[in-house]
Amino acid sequence: MTDRHDLHAAAAGRDRPRTPGRWHPLAAALVTIGTMTLGMQRGATAGAEGGPRPNVVLMLADDQGWNGLSVAMAPDVAGGGKDGFRTPNLERLAAAGMRFSAAYAPAPVCSPSRISLQTGMSPARLHWTKAAPREAGRRLLEPQNIRDIPESLTTIAELLREAGYATAHYGKWHIGGGGPGAHGYDEHDGDTGNEHAFRFTDPNPVDIFGMADRAAAFMERSRDAGKPFFIQLSWNALHAPENARRATLESYGASGDDVDKRTATLAITADLDEGVGRVLEAIERLDLGRKTFVLYLSDNGSGGGGRNATLSGGKGTLWEGGIRVPLIVRGPGVAPGSWCHVPVIGYDLLPTLCDWADVAPAKRAVTLDGGSIAPLLAHDGHGVVRRPREELVFHFPHYQGGEGPHSAIRLGDMKLIHFHETDTSRLFDLSRDRGERVDLAERDPDAARRLRTLLDEHLVASNAQMPARNPDFDPAAPAVERRRGGKRGGPRRPDARPDGEARP
Numbered sequence: 220m221t222d223r224h225d226l227h228a229a230a231a232g233r234d235r236p237r238t239p240g241r242w243h244p245l246a247a248a249l250v251t252i253g254t255m256t257l258g259m260q261r262g263a264t265a266g267a268e269g270g271p272r273p274n275v276v277l278m279l280a281d282d283q284g285w286n287g288l289s290v291a292m293a294p295d296v297a298g299g300g301k302d303g304f305r306t307p308n309l310e311r312l313a314a315a316g317m318r319f320s321a322a323y324a325p326a327p328v329c330s331p332s333r334i335s336l337q338t339g340m341s342p343a344r345l346h347w348t349k350a351a352p353r354e355a356g357r358r359l360l361e362p363q364n365i366r367d368i369p370e371s372l373t374t375i376a377e378l379l380r381e382a383g384y385a386t387a388h389y390g391k392w393h394i395g396g397g398g399p400g401a402h403g404y405d406e407h408d409g410d411t412g413n414e415h416a417f418r419f420t421d422p423n424p425v426d427i428f429g430m431a432d433r434a435a436a437f438m439e440r441s442r443d444a445g446k447p448f449f450i451q452l453s454w455n456a457l458h459a460p461e462n463a464r465r466a467t468l469e470s471y472g473a474s475g476d477d478v479d480k481r482t483a484t485l486a487i488t489a490d491l492d493e494g495v496g497r498v499l500e501a502i503e504r505l506d507l508g509r510k511t512f513v514l515y516l517s518d519n520g521s522g523g524g525g526r527n528a529t530l531s532g533g534k535g536t537l538w539e540g541g542i543r544v545p546l547i548v549r550g551p552g553v554a555p556g557s558w559c560h561v562p563v564i565g566y567d568l569l570p571t572l573c574d575w576a577d578v579a580p581a582k583r584a585v586t587l588d589g590g591s592i593a594p595l596l597a598h599d600g601h602g603v604v605r606r607p608r609e610e611l612v613f614h615f616p617h618y619q620g621g622e623g624p625h626s627a628i629r630l631g632d633m634k635l636i637h638f639h640e641t642d643t644s645r646l647f648d649l650s651r652d653r654g655e656r657v658d659l660a661e662r663d664p665d666a667a668r669r670l671r672t673l674l675d676e677h678l679v680a681s682n683a684q685m686p687a688r689n690p691d692f693d694p695a696a697p698a699v700e701r702r703r704g705g706k707r708g709g710p711r712r713p714d715a716r717p718d719g720e721a722r723p
């Protein structure tokens with residue numbers, strides 16, 4: 220907190236007055252007490268239908284951009300189909316379910332989004348806000364992240380397993396801590412990172428079809444055992460797009476080994492969609508459609524080649540292109556072909572699944588940042604998500620996507636992005652400017668100030684780590700480029716624990 224204060228003062232070139240009580244040590248405790256009430260609120264149990272608890276299949280794509288599907292993610296935007304994306308199975312899923320036009324990943328990068336999804340807590344609160352290594356020689360020092368999901372946190376799988384669910388996690392885990400088996404998953408692929416999947420090529424690119432088949436088998440076993448199930452499929456795609464099946468690549472006109480990234484991305488997206496289709500077929504074949512929720516989302520925006528469409532920025536930034544992601548939900552009580560425009564975020568899923576699974580409120584984590592979206596799903600996309608705080612806050616006190624350390628807040632339709640190096644903010648009205656092209660900060664300084672204050676309060680209440688002034692910063696020296704994670708580093712030794720910081 221002191222660093223943060225010093226930072227602001229330094230950046231502004233003045234000593235910023237402290238707000239009385241702003242750093243009060245009771246703040247964190249009060250937040251905890253405040254959020255305890257969260258467990259008391261119960262959304263409509265959309266899936267219950269008065270019958271047995273629903274199954275849940277949660278699919279998480281990797282680096283899939285907001286408009287990287289052939290199905291549109293907002294009524295006023297053409298789908299990615301016009302750019303060559305072919306996702307007929309996701310089109311069918313959308314036609315049978317609800318699309319969220321304002322769904323957010325908790326973070327603009329992998330691991331922070333994933334741990335947030337597992338725990339219902341924000342990356343800022345978890346102190347895991349970046350996946351790649353920190354950069355040296357910059358004006359600000361990036362805070363140190365945790366590197367493994369701690370034992371002390373309660374995951375979605377732990378809550379559902381205790382409630383009687385069979386639980387499985389397939390694909391990319393990427394948050395260490397001993398892997399999914401140590402965090403509530405009965406069946407899983409181990410403590411995997413990106414490298415794990417790179418060896419899977421045609422006919423099973425990045426293990427898409429292997430994962431789908433294991434999920435199908437798990438569903439059948441659970442059904443036969445009379446148990447509800449929760450399966451998370453953390454697809455490795457769109458990583459290693461060059462691994463796409465040869466036939467798919469050729470369908471996009473590629474020949475030989477020299478495939479450009481754009482074509483490869485289209486091809487692996489089509490392969491991924493076929494894997495999604497295989498999972499959906501299994502649900503139908505096992506006659507589980509009426510009691511199974513299927514959720515599909517991405518862990519962060521596209522970093523290039525994967526289409527964020529009209530949105531600004533991409534992976535590693537808090538512009539909409541880095542955090543707004545596709546989200547489609549199908550299931551009992553969800554109106555086919557419906558839309559929800561209420562902002563929702565990845566850490567809302569834990570309370571949502573708890574609602575569906577009838578997890579007793581007292582058993583849920585004490586400090587949650589998310590709220591259940593079950594009421595939205597049950598009421599044609601209308602309603603409110605009851606989170607401890609109304610605003611959504613995103614925190615990326617790091618260098619990666621070219622913006623330097625920055626944080627963002629969305630309240631209603633207004634969004635403010637604050638850049639810590641320069642202590643400057645930009646303000647946007649997302650209701651008319653989803654692309655964040657018109658900065659309103661000067662036109663409406665009061666709104667900017669209000670959001671800035673709220674952002675600061677939120678970060679303090681979350682005990683967020685802030686970037687600090689780098690006393691050794693030399694403006695004349697070139698910044699040290701971050702070490703590129705060994706994407707093609709070959710299979711990992713089973714005993715090799717990846718440095719958490721090296722998770723891209």
Ligand SMILES: [Ca+2]
Nearest residue numbers: 281282329518
């Ligand atoms: Ca990712």
